[in-house]
Amino acid sequence: MNLECFSSGSSLMHRADVRCKIISAFFFSLVVALCHTLFAPVFALLIASVLLFLAHLPYMKVLKRLLMVNVFSLLFWLTLPFTVPGPLFMELGPLVISRPGLALAALITLKTNAIVLVVLALIATSGVAKIGHGLAALKLPSRFCMLLLFTYRYIFVLHQEYQRLRRAALLRGFRPATTMHTYQTYGNLLGMTLVKSWQRGVRVQQAMLLRGFQGRFYVLEGRRLAASDLALVALVFLSACGVVFMERLSSGGGWS
Amino acid sequence: MTTVLLDDISFSHPDGGQLFHHLHLAIGSERVGFIGPNGSGKTTLFHIIMGLIKPDCGRVVMDDKVVADSKAWRQLRRQIGFLFQDADDQLFSPTVLEDVAFGPLNMGCDGPTAKSKAIATLNSLGLADFDNRITHKLSGGEKKLVALATILVMEPDILLLDEPTNNLDPATRERLVAILAKLNLPMVIISHDFDFLAKTTDVIYSLEHGHLHKSESIHLHTHPHAHVYGDHPHDHGG
Ligand SMILES: Nc1ncnc2c1ncn2[C@@H]1O[C@H](COP(=O)(O)OP(=O)(O)OP(=O)(O)O)[C@@H](O)[C@H]1O
Ligand SMILES: [Mg+2]
Numbered sequence: 001m002n003l004e005c006f007s008s009g010s011s012l013m014h015r016a017d018v019r020c021k022i023i024s025a026f027f028f029s030l031v032v033a034l035c036h037t038l039f040a041p042v043f044a045l046l047i048a049s050v051l052l053f054l055a056h057l058p059y060m061k062v063l064k065r066l067l068m069v070n071v072f073s074l075l076f077w078l079t080l081p082f083t084v085p086g087p088l089f090m091e092l093g094p095l096v097i098s099r100p101g102l103a104l105a106a107l108i109t110l111k112t113n114a115i116v117l118v119v120l121a122l123i124a125t126s127g128v129a130k131i132g133h134g135l136a137a138l139k140l141p142s143r144f145c146m147l148l149l150f151t152y153r154y155i156f157v158l159h160q161e162y163q164r165l166r167r168a169a170l171l172r173g174f175r176p177a178t179t180m181h182t183y184q185t186y187g188n189l190l191g192m193t194l195v196k197s198w199q200r201g202v203r204v205q206q207a208m209l210l211r212g213f214q215g216r217f218y219v220l221e222g223r224r225l226a227a228s229d230l231a232l233v234a235l236v237f238l239s240a241c242g243v244v245f246m247e248r249l250s251s252g253g254g255w256s
Numbered sequence: 257m258t259t260v261l262l263d264d265i266s267f268s269h270p271d272g273g274q275l276f277h278h279l280h281l282a283i284g285s286e287r288v289g290f291i292g293p294n295g296s297g298k299t300t301l302f303h304i305i306m307g308l309i310k311p312d313c314g315r316v317v318m319d320d321k322v323v324a325d326s327k328a329w330r331q332l333r334r335q336i337g338f339l340f341q342d343a344d345d346q347l348f349s350p351t352v353l354e355d356v357a358f359g360p361l362n363m364g365c366d367g368p369t370a371k372s373k374a375i376a377t378l379n380s381l382g383l384a385d386f387d388n389r390i391t392h393k394l395s396g397g398e399k400k401l402v403a404l405a406t407i408l409v410m411e412p413d414i415l416l417l418d419e420p421t422n423n424l425d426p427a428t429r430e431r432l433v434a435i436l437a438k439l440n441l442p443m444v445i446i447s448h449d450f451d452f453l454a455k456t457t458d459v460i461y462s463l464e465h466g467h468l469h470k471s472e473s474i475h476l477h478t479h480p481h482a483h484v485y486g487d488h489p490h491d492h493g494g
Contacts, residue, residue: 127350128350129350129351129354129390132350149350150348152350153348153349153350153391153392154348156392157344157392200345203340203345204345204348206308206345207340207345207346207348208348208358209308209333210308210338211333211358211359211362211406211410212330212333212334212359212362212363212410213358213362214362216362218358218361218362218367218370219367220353220354220357220361220367220370220371
């Protein structure tokens with residue numbers, strides 16, 4: 001299990017301040033999500049690709065990610081053109097493909113890909129721990145940040161615990177099949193994992209208590225912002241403005 | 257010097273038999289080893305000392321004052337460092353540096369002070385360069401040492417160590433012996449490892465059937481352990 005396969009590296013994006021990256025990604029995604037025309041997302045996709053290029057991520061892994069995301073887009077392509085009412089694009093036997101349906105599917109696909117690329121370039125290039133701190137530094141509720149950090153810390157432990165139990169069962173001759181015994185065993189495994197996580201939660205809380213925890217979570221260090229960080233925010237902000245401009249320009253006589 | 261007294265402690269788990277029966281113990285002046293069968297209640301006793309479990313009867317007394325209210329427990333927890341049996345319970349921050357700095361930050365240090373304290377402690381344990389490591393990616397033995405650092409950075413007066421040699425290879429174990437010797441703090445160590453206790457403690461108690469027996473001579477006995485490195489005779493120092 002690897003939750004952060006893009007986070008190590010030394011590219012421009014990896015080195016940028018995480019707070020700036022979060023703000024940029026949030027703002028850019030928001031603008032893209034609010035687009036109605038097709039031109040603006042195309043432009044956004046271009047910008048996102050440039051950002052991704054700057055992050056020097058392994059291309060194969062990125063493509064795999066995009067493939068996963070576009071499986072969902074495919075669902076839209078398979079449904080929307082046939083269900084959204086509107087002017088006819090073409091007839092396929094008994095099926096009617098509508099023009100607005102196609103446009104909507106295209107719009108959704110473009111938007112998702114643009115947002116995914118931006119998030120890959122800006123967010124995935126930081127580890128979860130850093131993101132947690134970034135969010136805390138941006139004054140998000142500390143409960144939320146703690147939840148994120150603790151989930152991150154213990155999801156591996158719980159996964160390992162589950163794997164240990166499963167391995168123990170396998171080593172004692174357990175073979176999954178569609179039988180009552182299998183269901184019962186999996187039920188027990190899950191149940192045990194649940195009990196163990198609860199017990200661990202109690203012990204972690206005790207450990208925190210013993211070290212003087214009083215409900216406040218301190219962030220160790222705030223890195224000072226460099227000029228390049230601000231430049232990144234400015235760049236993404238300007239690009240987002242560009243997207244808005246395209247949207248304005250084409251919303252008069254656009255495709256949809 | 258801090259002294260902690262367990263006075264007339266009795267305890268049984270809700271669904272288990274009686275673990276302790278009117279137990280008395282004074283800690284704070286020497287290095288004590290605890291040895292005893294699995295399930296004899298060693299860990300439970302530590303939890304009672306730290307106030308994580310409330311005994312059925314009896315009191316914990318620190319510096320001649322009964323520890324009763326939450327403020328007194330906070331004070332006690334500040335002065336006694338407790339190393340958990342399972343280091344995964346103790347390291348909850350994403351990075352080693354944050355985890356070690358967690359205690360000092362709670363005690364009111366500002367960021368830079370907490371950070372420099374943490375780094376100094378890590379260095380003193382031979383864990384330089386560990387600060388940016390991710391806690392869940394450490395090995396079992398490394399976790400144990402980092403957990404020790406999280407305790408030591410709070411500058412406790414007494415240490416309670418629950419099976420500190422678990423997961424340690426022979427070399428790291430010897431390093432721990434040296435570290436503990438250098439610390440010069442009163443401590444209580446739970447271990448199933450006679451050798452280790454003989455090297456690190458002044459007196460060994462065995463906990464059996466709810467009673468503590470002093471057994472100073474226990475480490476003079478022959479002790480069974482596998483001589484994996486049988487070709488290399490070694491000195492037990494006992
Ligand atoms: N939460 C609990 N509820 C009920 N019984 C418990 C609980 N925790 C521990 N016990 C029981 O209390 C007894 C003492 O447990 P404890 O963990 O103190 O033993 P220990 O001496 O530390 O053993 P070990 O050497 O294996 O670490 C055991 O018999 C255990 O089954
Ligand atoms: Mg124990």
